[in-house]
Amino acid sequence: MARLRPISTIPLVVARYLAPHEVQVVTVRLHPSVLIPCLITGIGGLLAAIAVTPVVGDDAALGFVIWVFAATLLVQLVRAVFSWLSEFVVITQQRVFRCSGAGITSSYPLKQLDDVRITRSPAGRLLGFGTLTFDSAHLAIDNIPYPEQVYLEIYGLIHPERPEDHDL
């Protein structure tokens, strides 16, 4: 499995939270599948509103309520898209953290993460995302893209190569 290469351009929102001596190893957005529930409610709400409009008939108040509700779901979708665009999962040589425009939402020192494992749902295998689980920290990060590569990067950081391994 190919390892991820560090990207040279760090998003501004991430660079803001990196210490001068800190080197980012992996910076990824969550997989777009995180937007699926909001997409369903947004599209479904629009579909349902269009579908029931003839049923509503002359009841203007009810029609208004339905369209306002559908519009709210669409606004939620737009909000979720912007939130997804600004949120990153960052792995450095010292820590794993999630950050967005609002700040760092969670941060874990790498020293506390003894083990890492990866699980993938059927949809995850189909679309290419997975869940990283750090049992020692009771932490699970869903919708990680390129899950195998990210897993290898983290595993390599938790269990670095020792020189004597090459001598064997």
Place this chain on the structure above:
Amino acid sequence: MADYNLTTALAILSSSGYINTLVGSVIPLVPLVMPYIGLLLLYLNRIIAALLAFAAALLISPATVTGASALSLMKHDWALVTGGGGGRQALLLILAIPLCVLLLIEMAGFQFSTVVGTVGTVGIIATLPLIIRLYPVPVSNTFYTNVLSEPWLPAEAITLTTHQVVTGYVLESDQDWFEVLVAQDRTVVHYHTSEVASRALCQTAFTESKRPLIPLVPAVSGFPACPQPAPPGGTSAPAVGGIGTRIFEGRAVRIPPGLPTVKPAQTPTESGK
């Protein structure tokens, strides 16, 4: 319920207790709002609670139509949804295809509660017109005033030994006394048991409600209607007071038998009517 008479309200409270009064006042509104509570819980992703609320609504909320008529209504609505021009149908199809694909992906890769939550949110919009028609929200203030002013106790037609019939609600009774909230003027009166010839449950005009969509028991003929108060000067005017009965602005005061009682027409309450 006390007609904004503080003294009557205190008399009801002292007879029924705070909890009974509070719960009894609120409970009549619960069946009316139960379907909407279900929708709200569904939106808040409280799936089990929402399903329980909907089940309760089917069993207790008064519906405008019967179960068979509701099915016909749904078929009629479906015909309206699937009808319309070609452009509208094409738009619905364009939206429905990605929706189905996304739903399949969600079912394959997301937690069950997430799937039910998203489907439920869309379902709220889809079912709202039907629910509004099955369980219409009363918009007039009069309706809520009537509901809240209606006591939770069953109405009774109390026939006195003087052949007068009083429609009221028995707040409390023991072997000697009946404490009755008179329906017409909402005063609390006490009747000695020796004054009461008979008691019979009756139905006030407002309590004749519709049946739920799934009634658990077959329809019954119901209780007879409560006697209406006679016009002034009539013989069957609601009796207020009598032997052993005394009224103090609705405040319950027990007077032992044998002591003189105040005639209804002489009481401040009666004269104030």
